[in-house]
Amino acid sequence: MRRKYMRSKAKREQSTPDIGSSIKETTIEKNLNKTVQIFQSLYSFPKNKDVTIRHFHIPALQKDAALLHISTITSAETIDTDILKPLMTINEAAQQIDDLITVPSTSKENKVKTICKKINEGSAAIFIDGEEEAILINVAKFEGRSVEQPQNENVVKGPKEAFNELAQTNISLVRKKIKSESLVAESFTISKRSKNELYVLYISDLVDDKLLANVKKRVQSLNTDSIQNLGILEQYIEERRYSIFPSTLYTERPDRAASFLEDGYIVLVMDNDPACLVLPATFWSFFHSSEDHYLRFMYGNFIRLLRLIALFISVFISAIYVAITNFHSEMIPGDLLLAIIATRDKVPFPGLVEVLLMELSFELIREAGLRVPTPIGPTIGIVGALILGQAAVQANIVSPIVVIAVALSGLSSFAIGDLSMNFAIRLMKFLFIFAAGLVGIFGITALFTVGFFYLVSIKSFGVPYFSPLAPSYQSSGDTIFRRTLQNELFRPGYVKPKDITKR
Amino acid sequence: MKRLTRVIVFLLCIVLLAGCWDQKQVEKHAYVFAIGLDKGEENDPIEVTYIIVNPDYGSQQQGGGANEPAFETITFPANDIISAKDTANVIVAKEITYDIARLVSVSEDFAKEPDFIRWMYDLTKDPEIRRDLQLLVTKEKTSDFLKNNKPVLETRPHEYYKQALERGKETSMIPFSDLLTFFRITETGEDLYLSMYGTLEKTPTTNESTDNFKAGELKASGISGQAQFAGSAVFMQGKMIGTLTAEETRLAYLLNNTLNPQGMVMTFQDPKHEKYKVAGRVSLDSPAKVKLSIRDNKSPKINVHIPLNIKIFTNHSMVNYTKDYSKKEILKKSIEKELEQKMNTLVEKTKQEYKAQPFGWSLTARKKFSTIPEFNSYNWLKKYPDAEVSISVNVRLGQFGRQSEVPKMKELRK
Structure with missing residues (x-):
């Protein structure tokens, strides 16, 4: 079925060539009018309202010329003062246009296709009568946000600026942190129709060439019309699409991106995404937060410990409750057991259903709370806390201990800041609840063992998911806990940096 | 797709074949805290007494349960403590479980029987019974002891017995006696086993030494229906042969x-x-x-x-x-x-x-x-x-x- 569809798609691609593709392959001509006509037809000129063509005379060259740009993505001020004004007012004879206009850089192109691409990226093109080349001047001015505070990865101590939707700003933020000539921002066009630009950032004397080649190969071999942002790109380049564990790290913090770059990782930046992708990603990169290193040794490790506990609580506590109330009542202290029985006595559902009901409600509150329009947001909180917490217990639908367990697991899941890992944990939680409901603690341990086998076996861009813990690699041992900065001597060995020592 | 189906079928098989046979909802059980064993009358080998705790007692749960007693005691003749679980359901609504059982209480009369040990080994059979169960010997009939021992302050039985016996062990007035040690010493047959000794019967005696008394011998007044735990019952090869006073128990600890x-x-x-x-x-x-x-x-x-x-x-x-x-x-x-x-x-x-x-x-x-x-x-x-x-x-x-x-x-x- 799928194969058939693919074959027919391939046929379609062959039979219907791109509109205007024959014109695009040509070069421009000396005749100004003809050239302008070509571009008018390409840009559907009078219909397309923000495409502007300005005809004028250059006295210094004694020639007619036309300027084409898309007004919504270019700076009118620059075009006016730095291009049109000098060209139209300077009367002294000059040989070149470059001598007249006052912008930092210009370039010359003769291929229609390339000229189109540049115009679409925010350049202004000047066509001059009798010239076989167009002069392209970058006057791009895309609308976007300014640099704001991070929305998802908050810290108390440390930088508080986040990436925004402009790749230029994002790269600038990274360069602000790594002032080095070896920081490379290579760009690739990764989609066919929308021509989305991807910037691959790496430190050339650190990054492993094989890894870099692998990443480049993957982003260049994408065969699709449009990749709007990193969330989409992530799904195109990852190895295991059905895995519940993420294999790329999505972070909105330039300081995190910079620290990963300095360790020999690769960072992907795109327009239209207020974050970056860090490759390769290990389990630890999702577990850590940038604040772990900004805080002093003891404090940083304390929050690491908290997070580890939170991780286990959020995955296991509901499952353990189900296991105990169904299979292992002898495992817990008598008093606790009696307390559980007392609360379960009037609940009509079995433990598994009770927990699932509450977990589902919590997920609903969470999802609805995200999507709800801001003005009625607080209402959701009241509905969630009061109706589900208090009333459900009073109505004997669920027992208060389940509310405690679910609330605790929900709360703990927030300690893992990364969205993807957060989802992974929430999904795992349900798997564990089912396993516990079927065969108790045995099910939990069996699933944990199998899950752990899987975790250790998977790789992200050739890097084992649990490295440097298993398999062991030379590294600064930044896994569950971190060392003092003075003892963090090595870059992570699993990304195979060209220079392993940090000093 | 085919592989996924295969995996699902495989997992389904595991679940269906293995099943949830050991599954039981906690609230569908009656929890026995103490098992009492007495010599049976006439044809019945033993008489079993259960203290069944009431989980609702003392909880803050809305909607009733407040006026229920902390526990119920039932006594009935049985062949052994395992079949007794089912027999008890003639009187008790929920399935009996020994999951939180912490005390085995036997009467002195029964413990002195040569056949006593035969019934003790029933305790090793049920997986629900743990080897750290406490063994208590009561001077009177255990059924009477368990029924009539109604402490005024610690009204929940598991809390009361746990605290009373723990404290008794800390002061060394009663010996540390769990089932594991009982079976270990009985099976070697070389040492004496000391078990906790308690009673409700009051037989005050005066002794030259302050600590030289057994359970029931302490002249105490003002407390109603509360048991005394002091001294130890001496077992030789699984049969009770005598008692030690609290002081002797302490000395035995030291030796x-x-x-x-x-x-x-x-x-x-x-x-x-x-x-x-x-x-x-x-x-x-x-x-x-x-x-x-x-x-x-x-x-x-x-x-x-x-x-x-x-x-x-x-x-x-x-x-x-x-x-x-x-x-x-x-x-x-x-x-x-x-x-x-x-x-x-x-x-x-x-x-x-x-x-x-x-x-x-x-x-x-x-x-x-x-x-x-x-x-x-x-x-x-x-x-x-x-x-x-x-x-x-x-x-x-x-x-x-x-x-x-x-x-x-x-x-x-x-």
Whole structure:
């Protein structure tokens, strides 16, 4: 079925060539009018309202010329003062246009296709009568946000600026942190129709060439019309699409991106995404937060410990409750057991259903709370806390201990800041609840063992998911806990940096 | 797709074949806290008593449950404690489980039966029964004991028994007696096993020593329906053969080189004043050192050294023990002598009366033989009554209370 569809798609691609593709392959001509006509037809000129063509005379060259740009993505001020004004007012004879206009850089192109691409990226093109080349001047001015505070990865101590939707700003933020000539921002066009630009950032004397080649190969071999942002790109380049564990790290913090770059990782930046992708990603990169290193040794490790506990609580506590109330009542202290029985006595559902009901409600509150329009947001909180917490217990639908367990697991899941890992944990939680409901603690341990086998076996861009813990690699041992900065001597060995020592 | 189907079918098979056969909802069970065993009447082998706890008691849950009692007690004849679970359902609504059972209580009468041990081994059969269950011997019928013991303050039975027995063990008034030790000692057949002893019957007696009483013998008033736990029931090869008083139990603790009791408060004769006694907190510096020598298959020579640390709390004779070194030495010697004498009496009692000892010395004796058959052919049990036991107590006096000095009587009443 799928194969058939693919074959027919391939046929379609062959039979219907791109509109205007024959014109695009040509070069421009000396005749100004003809050239302008070509571009008018390409840009559907009078219909397309923000495409502007300005005809004028250059006295210094004694020639007619036309300027084409898309007004919504270019700076009118620059075009006016730095291009049109000098060209139209300077009367002294000059040989070149470059001598007249006052912008930092210009370039010359003769291929229609390339000229189109540049115009679409925010350049202004000047066509001059009798010239076989167009002069392209970058006057791009895309609308976007300014640099704001991070929305998802908050810290108390440390930088508080986040990436925004402009790749230029994002790269600038990274360069602000790594002032080095070896920081490379290579760009690739990764989609066919929308021509989305991807910037691959790496430190050339650190990054492993094989890894870099692998990443480049993957982003260049994408065969699709449009990749709007990193969330989409992530799904195109990852190895295991059905895995519940993420294999790329999505972070909105330039300081995190910079620290990963300095360790020999690769960072992907795109327009239209207020974050970056860090490759390769290990389990630890999702577990850590940038604040772990900004805080002093003891404090940083304390929050690491908290997070580890939170991780286990959020995955296991509901499952353990189900296991105990169904299979292992002898495992817990008598008093606790009696307390559980007392609360379960009037609940009509079995433990598994009770927990699932509450977990589902919590997920609903969470999802609805995200999507709800801001003005009625607080209402959701009241509905969630009061109706589900208090009333459900009073109505004997669920027992208060389940509310405690679910609330605790929900709360703990927030300690893992990364969205993807957060989802992974929430999904795992349900798997564990089912396993516990079927065969108790045995099910939990069996699933944990199998899950752990899987975790250790998977790789992200050739890097084992649990490295440097298993398999062991030379590294600064930044896994569950971190060392003092003075003892963090090595870059992570699993990304195979060209220079392993940090000093 | 095909692979996924295969995996799902495989997982389904696991679930369907394995099933949830061990699954049980907690609230669908009646939880027995204590199992009581009595000799049955006429044709019934035993009489079983259950204390079933009421989880609703004392909980804050809305909608009833507040006026229910903390527990219910039922007694009925049965063949064994395992079939008794089903028999109980004639009276009790929910399925009986021993999951939180912590106490096995047997009556003295039943424990003295030669066949008693046959029913005890039922306890090893049910997986729900844990080996750390406490074994309690009651003077009267256990069913009466469990039914009528209604403590006023700790109304929840599991809380009451747990605390009472824990505390009894801390003060060493009752021995540490769990099922595991019972079976271990019974199966070696060489030592005496001490079990906790309790009763509701009051038979006050006066003794020369303050601690020399058993359960029921303490003259206490003002408490209604509350049991006394003191002293121990002595078991030999799975059959009860006698009792020890609270004081003897304490001494047995001290003599045992496998135990390390801390913090029992004992009273000793004041050497300076016949009328008064001093109270002191006794703790072991290290467990008793037992040296045992066996020559030519004769009875063993046993040397027991007990290093004690005693903090004296009372000083009714108002003698200045704190400052006066010689008086302190006299007190020390007097305590050592008193303890040695009492211990020797106890050892003599075990030799004469029981012909075995509860001090775990057979374990030390085993080390003297290279193989178990050698030890068996030595026949420890036969040799023990003729053993030469010498006990030396070494007392180190600690501080004399928070305020160590007391005024002189002469100065006080000028």
